[in-house]
Amino acid sequence: MADIKTKDFSKASAVSILDPQLRRALRQVGTGFDAARRAAIDEVSPKLWDEWREEARRIKIHSLDHLDYYLDLLEQNVTKAGGHVHFAKDAAQANDIMAELVRTRNIKIATKSKSMVSEELSLNPALEAQGVDVYETDLGEYIIQLAEETPFHLVAPALHKTKEQVAQLFTDKLGIPYNDDINALAAAARLALREKFLQADLGISGANFLVAETGTLVIITNEGNGRLSTSAPRIHVGITGMEKVIPSLQDLAVFLRLLPRSATGQRITSYVSMITGPRRADDEDGPEEFHLIIVDNGRSKMLADPDLREALYCIRCGACLNICPVYQKVGGHAYGWVYPGPIGAIVTPSLVGLKEAQDLPQASSLCGACREVCPVNINIPRMLLHLRQKSAESPDPSERSAGLVPNLLAEGYTRVMRSPALLSASHKLGRWQQNVWAAMPFFPFSKKGGMIRKASLPLLSRWTRMRDLPELPKETFRDIWKKDLKEGP
């Protein structure tokens, strides 16, 4: 599996928050992707949009509730079309299957179109260990492969790089003269990768959808690399998570409407490719062999948990990232693994374990914007809360996000809030404390506009260092109520 750096979430976000270039790149997410998404929805009418979302959700609920049945049907139909289906329970097994395929077929060069699952599995190193040269061919993926990084965004993996950085990278890695014109950079990638497509023995793709009825793998792309990877080499291997299956060809229509609009605001992407088995005897071109690797890698755990199953409805459009106030500040890498943003904060702890990623579900203000934009209407905030609860109640301390002190404070807070007498006593204590501090020559905080700033309060300092607190008022609402309001005007 891909390296897991989820434990560093708070450290990594503190670093990215201070990076001015990331700030700029992330600001564009709202003005670019999200504005395009909103315009695309306005064009179809919000009412129709909601009908589509409900339809998509119904399809996903049905598919996942009967996943065993549809995987079986899919396997039968891929096989009938002349393809091969392999099932992998985890990352190691998926990589072994791939290794076996490249070994027995003497594969030297592979081109790959975008696949988040292959990032999750760390497929490239596994292939390289077999002596295969693997080329990422989606422009964004190609850039991060050259830079040896992980995707920053589900849809735009190299979103965090400036054109100057890409130009320097191409100069260093491809040995071409520096040119930071974006068109020239795309042309350079085209030139470098065109010969690889034509030399490759193996094309690897992910899948956006798998149609059980016909045994069809569907990929949705804009660049044409997906078409080339699945058409030019002599073998095509699709590798994907088991949750991608939908029952019928007719179910595809609604997803083709929702996904491009949610991802980039397009009515449809430049290409939608539907692949059913290898080329037929009479076809002009296309791979001689077609393999499909279906991966579990922790997904059955999510399936088994009724509170998390919904996360498997995700179609990876990235809309929840683009709208998320946390993602917009910390960016994709802080999330520490392959899937960033609100949906990543659910998928990652579910797949790698809460022990590794207990901080991710905390990284949300629970504002609910993610759910509002989600084309499958996934209730992300509910699942974040569920994971927080799981973490807080876990008997295993390493799964808990907060340490002893914050837990005690939360416990105390609950008691005080439940008792009017304690609440009123604590207000008095707080005001008294505030007055004592205010009378001291050196305040442990500064006051401005009714706010207490940069307080370094004992026990609370990790919270208060970054956040301003309102000053306690002279009178509480209860005091005012008693004195002035109770009698009425």
Next chain:
Amino acid sequence: MDRPLGVPKAEFLDSVRRALDRKPAAPDPAYPRLLDDVSALQVEAKRIRARLIETRPALLDRFAEVAEAGGWNVHRTSDPENAMAHIQSVADSLGVKNAVRSDQEVFAQILVDAPLESTGISVTTVSHSPDRSRESLRSSIIAADIGLTGADYAVAETGSVIIMPRKGLSRLVSVVPPVHLALVRPEDLVESLDDLFLLRRLEYHDKGGEMGSYLNFITGPSRTADIEQTLVVGVHGPKEVHLVLLG
């Protein structure tokens, strides 16, 4: 080597069933969109086709508009000579030397070979035979400046041209050359994605479950916004795409 690798299917499906706490069983009630009663699909298909014929003029307008918005350079004409003149002018403006085309019905209607060849352009029809190997055809495609195809369907809702590669219709002709030109006939047109997928389902079940190896939607040129969210046209696929709408 045809043996499946990894875990056996039965074991994998068992673990999924355990997660779902389910016994092996088909969905009950049956999923409506999976009913493969060919005669029921035929009734539905007939209704769709009648509607398409009735609304054709409006549909053609809509398709042209949406396709143009999607990045196609649309040229509309119902006159074969005018269509050919347009193809010629596209080829001339690009300085085309080598063209490849598919072997589809529409090229019996619009005869492109002789006129293009008379202006010094070599035209290869990509259809393998005992004396035309797939390898040599592939080299012609790689050397081509333009690829010409027809359409199996065209979708007004999305402005897409649908091609279903098979004998005579290469996958690579519409993606490897830097320019793609597609000829669309009025009868290729469907209104929506729903129309398309219903008709495809009928064909699939009618043919005893043969889908064909590939189906491709093409909507405008190849593009990316992967660097600084700035749109670039023409990455791995064609930079320029033309659509001749014959109606």
